[in-house]
Amino acid sequence: xxxxxxxxxxxxxxxxxxxxxxxxxxxxxxxxxxxxxxxxxxxxxxxxxxxxxxxxxxxxxxxxxxxxxxxxxxxxxxxxxxxxxxxxxxxxxxxxxxxxxxxxxxxxxxxxxxxxxxxxxxxxxxxxxxxxxxxxxxxxxxxxxxxxxxxxxxxxxxxxxxxxxxxxxxxxxxxxxxxxxxxxxxxxxxxxxxxxxxxxxxxxxxxxxxxxxxxxxxxxxxxxxxxxxxxxxxxxxxxxxxxxxxxxxxxxxxxxxxxxxxxxxxxxxxxxxxxxxxxxxxxxxxxxxxxxxxxxxxxxxxx
Numbered sequence: 001x002x003x004x005x006x007x008x009x010x011x012x013x014x015x016x017x018x019x020x021x022x023x024x025x026x027x028x029x030x031x032x033x034x035x036x037x038x039x040x041x042x043x044x045x046x047x048x049x050x051x052x053x054x055x056x057x058x059x060x061x062x063x064x065x066x067x068x069x070x071x072x073x074x075x076x077x078x079x080x081x082x083x084x085x086x087x088x089x090x091x092x093x094x095x096x097x098x099x100x101x102x103x104x105x106x107x108x109x110x111x112x113x114x115x116x117x118x119x120x121x122x123x124x125x126x127x128x129x130x131x132x133x134x135x136x137x138x139x140x141x142x143x144x145x146x147x148x149x150x151x152x153x154x155x156x157x158x159x160x161x162x163x164x165x166x167x168x169x170x171x172x173x174x175x176x177x178x179x180x181x182x183x184x185x186x187x188x189x190x191x192x193x194x195x196x197x198x199x200x201x202x203x204x205x206x207x208x209x210x211x212x213x214x215x216x217x218x219x220x221x222x223x224x225x226x227x228x229x230x231x232x233x234x235x236x237x238x239x240x241x242x243x244x245x246x247x248x249x250x251x252x253x254x255x256x257x258x259x260x261x262x263x264x265x266x267x268x269x270x271x272x273x274x275x276x277x278x279x280x281x282x283x284x285x286x287x288x289x290x291x292x293x294x295x296x297x298x299x300x301x302x303x
Contacts, residue, residue, distance in 0.1 A: 001073065001076065001077035001081060001082065001083065001084060002082070002083045002084075003073055003083070003084045003085075003086060004083070004084070004085045004086070005085070005086060005087060005088065006085065006087060007050070007085055007104050007105075007107035007108050008107055009085075010048075010083060010085065010108070012109070013045070013046070013109065014043070014045045014109045014110070014111050015040075015045050015046050015047070015048045015083075015108050015109060015110050015111070016036055016039040016040040016043055016045055016046075016047055016048065016110060016111055016112045016113075016114070017036075017048045017049075017050050017105065017108050017110040017112075017113050017114070018032050018033065018035070018036040018047075018048070018049050018050070018113075018114040018115065019049075019050045019051075019105070019113065019114075019115050019119065019121075020032065020049075020051060020115060020116060020119065021051060021052050021055035021056050021057070021154070022049060022051045022055075022067075022072060022076065023055035023057075023058075023065055023066045023067055023072070023154045024066030024067050024154050024157055024173060025067065025072060025075040025076065025079065025173075026152055026153075026154065026157060026172050026173050026174070027145055027147065027152050027172060027173065027174050028116070028144065028145035028151075028152040028153065030079060030174060031142060031145045032114055032115070032116065032142060033047075033049070033076070033079050033080070033081060035114045035140055035142060036049070036081070036114045037080055037081075039111070039112045039114065039138070039140065040082070043111040043112065045111055046082040046083050047080075047081050047082045047083070048081075048082065048083045048084070048085060048108060048110075049076055049081050049083070049084045049085070050084075050085045050087070050104070050105070050108065051072070051076075051084060051085070051086050051087075052086070052087055052089035053069045053072075053086045053087070053088055053089060054069075054089055054205070055089070055154070056089055056094070057154075057155075058089075058205065059089055059090070059091065059094060060094065063155075063158060064158060064205050064206065064207035065205055065206060065207060066154055066157060066158070066161075066177075066207055068180070068203050068206065069086060070180075071178075071180060072086075073086070085108070087104075094123070095123050096122065096123060097122055097123050097126070098121060098122025098123070098126045098127030098131060099122075100122070101121045101122050101127060102127070102131060102132075102134055102135055105132070105135045106135050110135060110136045111136060111138060112136060112138035112139070112140060113132050113135065113136055113138070113139050113140070114140045114142070115129060115132065115139070115140070115141055115142070116141065116142055116143075116144065117129065117141040117142060117143050117144070118144070119141070129141045147171060147172060152172050156172065157169050157172050157173070157177075158207055160172070161177070161207050161208070161209045162209075162210070163209075164209045164210055164211040164213075164271045164274060165209075165271065166209050166213060166268040166269070166270070166271055167270065167271070169209075169268075176216075176267040176268055176269060177209070177267070177268050178265055178266060178267045178268065179200070179202050179206060179208055179248070179265075179266050179268075180202070180263060180264065180265045180266070181200040181201050181202035181203070181206075181248070181263070181264065182200070182201050182261065182262070182263055182264075183198045183199065183200055183201075183259040183260050183261065183262050183263075183264055184199050184200070184201045184260070185199070185260065186199035186247075186249070193281055193284065193285045193288070194285060195251050195285070195288050195292075196251065197234070197249035197250060197251045198217075198249065198250045198251075198252070198259045198264060199247065199248070199249055200248045200249070200250060200264055200266065201248075202248060208235045208246070208248060209235060209268060209271070210235050210236050210274070210275060211234075211235065211236065211271050211272070211273060211274045211275055212232060212233070212234050212271070212272045212273050212274075212275070212291050213232065213233045213234075213235070213268050213269065213270060213271050213272060213295075214230075214231075214232055214269045214270040214272060214294070214295035214298040214299050215230075215231050215232060215233045215250060215266050215267060215268055215269060215295075216228055216229070216230060216231070216266075216267045216269065216299065216302060217229045217231055217250055217252055217264050217265065217266050217267075218264070218265040218266075218267070219259070219262060219263075219264060219265075220262075220263065228303075229252040229253065229255055230252070230253050230295070230296065230299045230302065231250050231251050231252040231253050231255075231295070232250070232251055232253075232272065232291055232292060232295040233248065233249065233250045233251075233266060233268070234247070234248075234249045234250075234275070235247070235248050235249075236275035237275065238275075248266075250264065250266055251288075251292070253292070253295075253296065269298060269299060269302065270295075270298040272291050272294050272295060272298075273291070
């Protein structure tokens with residue numbers, strides 16, 4: 001998939017464009033992508049997603065994001081988008097009048113534009129779906145995608161993550177929620193109690209569920225080779241040892257080796273429990289053993 005940071009970078013050819021933050025690329029976004037691809041095939045032009053980095057609400061409301069830009073681009077490519085224009089979303093960009101945004105779209109020469117029906121843009125959210133018809137006559141405005149009568153939106157996914165409900169998140173994404181980061185040096189406490197962990201540093205602002213989870217971790221072992229490991233993850237503040245900052249730690253079952261400096265992708269499958277404070281390290285060790293047994297059972301049929 002070709003990626004640009006400005007509409008002016010791409011070739012001066014016609015397109016079909018979908019516009020939005022696409023944070024998490026959930027089932028609603030996937031419905032937009034399906035429409036985008038269908039219209040692009042009909043017009044025989046490339047499908048282009050015009051998106052923002054970071055997602056608009058990260059800047060305007062201070063919320064955590066569901067997908068880093070690399071994660072988002074990987075997902076868009078996986079769902080079959082031809083090109084992405086990922087513009088830096090800054091305070092200056094947000095303050096531009098709606099006419100400047102319409103000029104950006106004109107530069108993409110869209111035969112059609114696909115958006116959600118509640119799409120707004122420009123300073124003060126002054127622009128709406130009707131304004132897009134100044135750029136092209138064919139504007140597709142999709143209603144909010146729903147599952148079980150509930151709207152599918154990034155805000156709801158963040159609420160579920162805060163509650164640790166990764167299975168609820170999975171239903172809205174159509175896949176397991178994941179986080180990617182680099183394994184860094186920790187305090188090696190896990191080794192002292194028989195449960196070594198990989199401490200994963202994710203980009204600041206990445207939304208993570210709190211608690212203990214059954215997970216599958218993926219490491220790259222070459223351009224076309226991945227290794228998958230079952231394990232369990234703890235995301236939290238480690239109250240038993242008076243921790244302060246949030247930690248993201250993963251124990252891989254039956255694994256021996258050095259992961260420092262490696263990129264690890266962790267997929268969340270099942271929440272085992274919330275974070276607890278134990279009276280001693282022995283109590284913590286015993287609970288971790290029970291967590292491991294529960295995680296192995298939850299992942300028994302996962303390949």
